[in-house]
Amino acid sequence: MDSGSQEMRRLAYLDALGVDTYVSREQLPGAAPTRRLAIVPPAHPVQPAGRPESTAQPATPPMPRLNADQAARSSQPDSGVGVTAVTPAASVDVPRFSLAAIEAGNWLWVEELAGMPLTTEQVQLVKSMAGALGHAEGAVESAPGQPQVQQFDWPMHSNQQLDQGEASARAAVAGFIGRKLDESGCRGLVMLGGGSAQRLPDLGFRTVKIESSAELLQRPDLKPAAWRALLTLVSAA
Structure with missing residues (x-):
């Protein structure tokens, strides 16, 4: 595997982890020479080695936002569905x-x-x-x-x-x-x-x-x- 492919795979891993990568525009004084590669992003995301490409939808779809009226209506239990309400225990002053x-x-x-x-x-x-x-x-x-x-x-x-x-x-x-x-x-x-x-x-x-x-x-x-x-x-x- 050439150095360009290795660099592409490294960037794909970092992108999957949510890590931003930066390259200096100019050579930094006292630093090792920066390897600058002209990498063209592939048409499809590069999958990490050993993990097959998945075409399924995300497991958890984004939650829709509700306004105040919708939230109030959604908190009311449906008459056709049995719902067990959990009432928190009221705080009681304990005499000592x-x-x-x-x-x-x-x-x-x-x-x-x-x-x-x-x-x-x-x-x-x-x-x-x-x-x-x-x-x-x-x-x-x-x-x-x-x-x-x-x-x-x-x-x-x-x-x-x-x-x-x-x-x-x-x-x-x-x-x-x-x-x-x-x-x-x-x-x-x-x-x-x-x-x-x-x-x-x-x-x-x-x-x-x-x-x-x-x-x-x-x-x-x-x-x-x-x-x-x-x-x-x-x-x-």
Whole structure:
């Protein structure tokens, strides 16, 4: 194969790859001599070696452009053709919180945690209030045993395919607290702080709402009002 045919084949390869080829008009200083060939383009495109010439139409015809009206009409499904519409899942705000359920005396005490677990002082305060309630009820043992603390965290999993919204969170909290009340045999529920009251719907048990244990420790002047509210549990017994 002569040099002219080789150059034609090289240019055909470059053209098939979409690579533009350039030749300097004059000899560049310090560069190797440029081989200038008078190449006449063939009547038909030169096919690369080993690939038969194809006479078929392009596999993907150009997409026609649609104006706004045509696009709107084309988006409507044909009544004669079954189309399955895929609706993207709506973004739902996922509440994130933790609750502490404390079994002390004959009552279940629930408090929302502010990013930290209950301190020893908070648990001891709940134990003291439970003991005072037991004494008001005439219980022989006015000082209950060590409170049992269990934590509930929401969301309970990281699966984004499952509902983690506010309604599901309230249902999960209701199930958790309901099981604790049934299993422990507690006679009622004490909601410590406004956060826990917002998380839990009415379960049909005797319920009282007082300030959180953290607030009662920070502000002892709130304790008399909290105690009066707790006494309603005894009077309703």
